[in-house]
Amino acid sequence: QSVLTQPPSASGTPGQRVTISCSGSSSNIGSNYVYWYQQFPGTAPKLLIYRNDQRPSGVPDRFSASNSGTSASLAISGLRSEDEADYYCAAWDDSLRNWVFGGGTKLTVL
Amino acid sequence: EVQLVESGGGLVKPGGSLRLSCAASGFTFNFYTMNWVRQAPGKGLEWVSSITSSSTYIFYADSVKGRFTISRDNAETSLFLQMNSLRAEDTAVYYCAREGLQCSGDTCYSNGFDIWGQGTMVTVSS
Numbered sequence: 001q002s003v004l005t006q007p008p009s010a011s012g013t014p015g016q017r018v019t020i021s022c023s024g025s026s027s028n029i030g031s032n033y034v035y036w037y038q039q040f041p042g043t044a045p046k047l048l049i050y051r052n053d054q055r056p057s058g059v060p061d062r063f064s065a066s067n068s069g070t071s072a073s074l075a076i077s078g079l080r081s082e083d084e085a086d087y088y089c090a091a092w093d094d095s096l097r098n099w100v101f102g103g104g105t106k107l108t109v110l
Numbered sequence: 111e112v113q114l115v116e117s118g119g120g121l122v123k124p125g126g127s128l129r130l131s132c133a134a135s136g137f138t139f140n141f142y143t144m145n146w147v148r149q150a151p152g153k154g155l156e157w158v159s160s161i162t163s164s165s166t167y168i169f170y171a172d173s174v175k176g177r178f179t180i181s182r183d184n185a186e187t188s189l190f191l192q193m194n195s196l197r198a199e200d201t202a203v204y205y206c207a208r209e210g211l212q213c214s215g216d217t218c219y220s221n222g223f224d225i226w227g228q229g230t231m232v233t234v235s236s
Contacts, residue, residue, distance in 0.1 A: 002154065035222040037155070044205055044229055045147075045155060050222035088155050092220065098171055099145070099157035 003028065004089050006102035013110050017077040020105045022089030024070050028100055034072040035090045036065055039104075045088065049074065076107075084109045112136035112225055114206050119230030126196050126234070132189040132206030132227055139187035140164070143209040145223060146180060146191050148202035148232075156202070159191065160209070174200075196234045203229040 005023040012018040022034065036049035047056055049065040052072070065074045072091075076083055089102040118130040132144070146158040159180040160169045168180055179192040189206050205228075210221035 033219065035220075037223070039155075044226035045223070046226070047222045047224045050224070051219060056222075056224060086154075090155075090157075090222075096172070097169055099160070101155045101157060104154040 002103040003093060003096070003100035004091065004102035006087075006089060006105045008103065009106045009108065011108040011110055012076075012079045014079055014081060016079045017075060018079055018107065019076075020074045020087050020089075020107070022072040022074070022102050024072070024091060024100075026070060027095040028070075028091040028093040029067060029072055030070040031094055032092045034065070034067050036063075036074050037088045037090065039086045039088065041086075048087070079109055081109045083107060114208065114225055114227035116204065116206055116227040116230040119204065119232045121233045121235065122196055123236050124197060124234055127192070127194045128196065128232060130191040130193065130204055130206075130230060130232070132191075134187045134189065134208070137208070137225075139182075140184040143211060143220075144180075144182060144189045145207045145209055146189075147205045147207055147223070147226075148200075149205070149229075150199075150202040153202075158204070161189070193232070196232075198234050201232060201234050203231050205229045 033051040037045040038048045039045040053065050062078045086104045088104045093100045113135045115133045122128050143162045145160045148156050148158050161180045177195045181190045205226050207223035208225040211218045
């Protein structure tokens, strides 16, 4: 299983706000920045959030993120059908000296 | 256009070897740490290896340590992954990814994997 723990699925209706959690430990989220990636089927991942809560240019401000202690969360407000994708959290792990990813959350827009 | 293009994937028997390449263009390659990330069919992302801009620091996931070797040629703006002793569980799409760093004095922070290639499929099967 993955070092970072995410729920396998999440869902919401258009316009709703949904959050995706990512749980880690003191050696990763507890001491390093968290990153979020979005991936559509058959395509490469895309950087969505870097250094906990920063959005790369071009990422809508509907996407936001925060973290507290050894957990992080991604929030998507004003949910749209095109947000339906897989979302992954990631962080550097000081003990493993590795990047670690969450198992991914499949977001469904109902 | 900023671009990463992987090549070298294919079908290989267990115990065999394969060398992946990633051609970079549109940015100053030797400024960036580069990474390999893989994704087994229907599974999540798994980081494989990182190499810093001057190849000073190299890191591997435990699952590939001793079998895979990452390298780069800054003059040719290319990243490589030599994969030996391949196993069925190495079957995956392999992505190369650029990692930006923001440094202040002696401290550097990652800006994440901001550019990804399209991926190359590696299948290990008899």
